[in-house]
Amino acid sequence: MARVVVDVMLKPEILDPQGQAIARKLPQLGFEGITGVRQGKRFEVEVDGPADAAALGRVRKIAETLLANPVIETFELRVE
Amino acid sequence: MARVVVDVMLKPEILDPQGQAIARKLPQLGFEGITGVRQGKRFEVEVDGPADAAALGRVRKIAETLLANPVIETFELRVE
Amino acid sequence: MSPARVGVITFPGSLDDRDAARAVRIAGAEPVPLWHADHDLQGVDAVVLPGGFSYGDYLRAGAIARFAPLMAELVPAAHAGLPVLGICNGFQVLCESHLLPGALLPNAGLHFVCRDQRLRIDNVATAWTSEYAKGQEVVVPIKNMDGCFTADAATLAELESSGRVVARYLDVNPNGSLGDIAGITNEAGNVVGLMPHPEHAVESLTGPTTDGLGFFTSIVKRLVNA
Amino acid sequence: MSQVDSVSVALQTPGQPQPYKELGMQDDEYQRVREILGRRPTSAELAIYSVMWSEHCSYKSSKVHLRQFADKAPQTDILLVGMGENAGVVDVGQGWAVTFKVESHNHPSYVEPYQGAATGVGGIVRDIISMGARPVAVMDSLRFGPADAPDTRRVLDGVVRGIGGYGNSLGLPNIGGEVVFDKSYAANPLVNALCIGVLRHEDIKLAAAPGPGNKVILFGAGTGPDGIGGASVLASATFEEESHKKRPAVQVGDPFMEKLLIECCLELYREDLVVGIQDLGAAGVSCATTELAAAGTGGMIVDLNAVPLRDATLRPEEILMSESQERMMAVVTPALVPRFLEICAKWEIPASVIGEVTDTGRLIMTWHGEVIVDLPPRTAAHDGPVYSRPMSPPPELAALQADSPGRLHRPSNADELRRTVLWLAASPNLASKEWVTSQYDRYVLGNTVLAMPEDSGVLRLDDETGLGIALSLDGNGRYAKLEPYAGAQLALSEAYRNVAVTGARPLAVTNCLNFGSPEDPGVMWEFARAVEGLADACLALGVPVTGGNVSFYNQTGSTPINPTPVIGVLGVHDDVRRRVSMAFAAEGTTLLLLGETRGEFGGSEWAHVVYGQLGGLPPMVDLRAEAALASVMVTGCYEGFFAAAHDLSDGGLSQALVESCLRGGLGCQVTLPGDPFAMLFSESVARAVVAVRPGFEGHVAALCEQAGTPVTRLGMVGGDSLNVALQTAEGAQPLFSIPLQELREAHEQTLPRYAG
Ligand SMILES: Nc1ncnc2c1ncn2[C@@H]1O[C@H](COP(=O)(O)OP(=O)(O)O)[C@@H](O)[C@H]1O
C-alpha cells in the first residue's frame, strides 16, 4: 500500500474567489503582510501495492478525469 | 515574496464523505486498485518578504485560527 | 406587555434572514435585525443565526462569519444563557464558534439538496423545542450543501448519552450525517443548531407544512413566561 | 512603459495596419469607423467598436426582424419600461412592478459547464438589479444532447451544479424551467437563465448618464483578464514587445460578491443615491460607458487608470473588453459620492470614481494622461451595422414536413397503450426532473407559492394583499424545426397556458431565441419566421414582448441546432392564495378535459420516444382557443371551482394524468370518449385537465359554454392507480390500470440513472 498525493490548483489566470475572500479578510482579523491566498484541493489516494509507474499512471488518469477539471485547474502528483 | 503552502486534512478519525464518494465512484468508472481517497485543502499563501521564522509563525497562526478547523482538521506548513 | 424581542443576525451572504424574521413575527415576537459588524446585541431576548452562505461558504461554511464583531458579543451571552438558534449556515457558525460541538462537512452525495424532510424531534427540553412532543414527527424543508454533521466518537457518544440530539432525519439521510443527526443542543439547552429550515414551514401558503412554527413559538412562550 | 496608441499617434500614423479582421470586423465596418472618426481608430477605439458592433452586442443580423415586437405590440398600458432597456418593466398593480428577462449562456456552458451556467445566472441577475429591482427568483431552461450520449453527463452535471451553485448562493429561489434532451444539442447545449425582480413604480432606474459633472463610479469585482481573447490579439499586434500571458478562456463567477452587490445596490437605491446605473456584461466597460453616455447628456470622460485591476499587466484595450463578472457602473451626483462609497464599504465592495459626465457629445478616455479614446458614444452603442441577411427555407424542410408520423404503427390494444403510457412517463424528456430541481433552493425568501414540478412558478409579492405573479418558461425545438412560425407560437401558447392554469392572468412576454448561424440562409429564414410568429401571436393574445435575447451560431460544424425559441410568460395573481396546483389531492373531485383533442402527432413526444421520428407538421396553433381556455382558468380558479388543474402539452393527456396523480398521491378513474390513442397521446393545444370541487360542475360547464371551450367529462380523482377505460356503446370498457407505485418508479428513476 502506498499513498499518492494529488494537489489540484486553479490555473494562475483563473479567478479564485475563495482565495480572494480569505485574503480580503486577513487584515480585518489582524493578520498583516499576506499579499495573496489561493485555495486548492489536496487528495490522498491510497493505492493497492507499490507506487510504481503503473500505479502512478492510474492515479494520473484519475486526477485528469475526476479530481481536477483540466479546463480551469492544474494538478501535480507526489508520492508520500 | 515567498510562498507558504498550508495543507489541511481531516483528522484520520473523522469520516470524509467527499473522499468516500470519490472512492465509491472509481470502480464504476473502471479504475481499480484504489483502496481509499481522502480529500483535503491546499492553500498557497504569499507572504511579503522572505519565508523566515517570523513569516512562518504568522502563517501558522492564520492556519490555526482560520484555514483549519481544529475540531476536525490538522494542517501542515511547507515553504515552496 | 411588550412582545419578546428576537434578534436575527445578518452576515454578508446571509440569505434566510428575512424569512427568519417573518417566522419570529408569525410566532408573536418582534424580530430585531442585527448587523454582523456591530458590537451591540441591542438587548434582545434571544437570537437566530439564519441560513445562507455567509462569505459564500468560502473556505468552510461558517468559518469566516465566526470572526464577526457581533459574534464576540454573542458567544459570552450564549454561555450566560441567552437562547440562540442557528439554522443551517447559522448551525455551521455555531460549530465554528465552538458554541456547539462537531462540524458540518459537505453532503455525502456531493450535491446541494433541497427537499421536504421528515424529522423526529428527540429533545423537547431545549429553549427552542418545548412546544413539540417528544418523538413528534414533522416535515420541514432542508436545503444545504454542507449538512453532514460530524464529530469524533467521544463527542458523538456524549451527545447521544446526554440526550443532546434535538432532531433526527427519518426515511432518508439527506447528507450522510452521523447518527442521522439533524440538530443538536449545548448542555444547558439554550443553544440549538439545526440543519433543516423551520422558518420555511410556518405558513401553509409557502411551506410544505407549518410544522416549523413550534421552534419559534417555543422561544416566545419561554420568554413570555420568564 | 510601452508606447500608447493615443489619438495623436493615430493621427500621425493613418496607414498603420490594424487587426480588425481578427476582432471579427468586416472591411466595410472598419471603413465606417474610420469615417465616423475622420481618422484611423486607436487600438482602444477599435476594441470598443469591435465588441459593440459584434453580433452579440449590436444584434446586427436580428435587428430588422426584432422590430416587429414593437411594430406589432398590442395596445397596453402595463408596460412601464419597454424593450431596449436592460429588462422591461411591467405594472402588476397596487403600485408594484415586475421586471423579468431571459438570457442565454450556451457556448460558455459547453466549454466549462459549471462556470458557464453560473455566470449565466450572474449576468441576468445583474440586468434585473440595474432596473432598480430586488431580484426575487430565477428560472432555467436547459437543453442537452441525448441522455445516454457520452458527453451529456459532464455537461448536465456541471450546468445544474452551476445554476444551483450561483443561484442558491444569491438567495434566489429557483421556481421552474425546462430540461430537454435531443441529439441536436449534443455539442451545443442551451443554457437560458431567467431572473425576475420586483420594485415599486417609483423605483425604476435607467441606464443613462445625465447631468454634466456627475461622477461615474465602477463598483464590484476587480477587472481581470476574463473573456478578452480578442483584446489580446489587439494588444499583441500593437505591442509586440509585450509578452502576453495566456488569457483565460473561462470566466469564473463569484456569487458571494454578487450577493453583496445586490444588497449594496438596494441600499443605494433606498437612499436614492444613483441617477443612472448599468451592469457590466458582455463588452464590459466599453458597453457600460458608451451606453450610459449615449442615453444621457451625451458625453463622458473616463480615466482608465482608475479602474481597479485584478491583474496589473492589463492593457487599456483589455480593460475595455474584459468581461469580468460582478461589476456595476453608476452615475452619482458629486455631493452624494461620499455616502455612495460609504455604503459600498459597508458591504465590503470595492468602488472607484473613474470618470465624469460631460455635455461634449464625446466619450473621452485617458491612459497615463494621454487621450486614447475620443468618439461619439452613440456611434458605438446604437449606430452599429444592420444586416438584412439572405434567407430561404432550409432545403430539407419540404421532405421533413412530408414525412408525417401517420406512417408509424400506433398502439392498438390495451396492453400496448399501457406500455406506451409508462414508456413516455419514463422517457428522459418527460421523466421527473427531481434530480435537477432538488439541487435548487426553491424556498429562500419565503414567498414561493408554487414551484417545480408545477406548471408555473408562483410567487407572493405582498404579504398583506396576496398580490402575486406566475411565470413559465417553455420552448419546443422539434415543433420549431418542423415549422418555425408555428413553433414560436406554440412555445408562447404553452407558457401562456402554464401561467393561466394556476389562475394567473397572462400579462407579458420575454424570449430567448436560440438559433444556428445567421449566415446560413436556412437558419436566417427559420429565425425570421419564428420572430414573425411570436410577434403575431403576442398581438393576438394581447401580451407584449418586454425584452429578450438572441443567441446565434448554435451549431456543430455546419449543422445548426433545432431552432429553439424559448418563451417566458409572466402572469399576475390578484390574490395568490387562490392559486391552483396540479396535484390530484382531493378524493372524489370530478375530472374534466377542457379543450378539443385532434389527432396531432407531428413533432410529438410519442413519435420521438417510440420511433425517434421527427416529421410532419406540429399541432395546429389556436390562439383564440388558448385565450378562451385562459379566461376559464382565471375565473374558475378565482371562484374556487377547481381542486387541481394541469395543462396538457408534451406527451398529451397521458403525461398530464401521470404527473397530477404522482404530485398529489391520488390515482384517478378516467373513461375516454373516443380513439384512446389520440385521446391519450395527441398534443393538441389549448387543453387542460381540471379536478372540479363537488357542487361546482354546473358553474364550470356554464363558464366553458360562455367562453366557447369544449368540455369532456373524464371521470373522478381517487384510489391508488391510474385507471383508464373506453366509452363504448355498451358502456365503459376497462382498458388498463397502472398502480401509482409502478408509475412513480418509471417516472422517477430515469434521470438519476443517466445523471447520478
Ligand atoms: N431546469 C429546470 N429548472 C427548474 N425547474 C425545472 C427545470 N426543468 C424542469 N423544471 C420544472 O419541472 C417541471 C416539469 O417540467 P416540464 O415537464 O417541462 O413542465 P411543462 O411541460 O409544464 O412546461 C416544471 O415545474 C418545471 O418548471
Ligand SMILES: [Mg+2]
Ligand atoms: Mg405545464
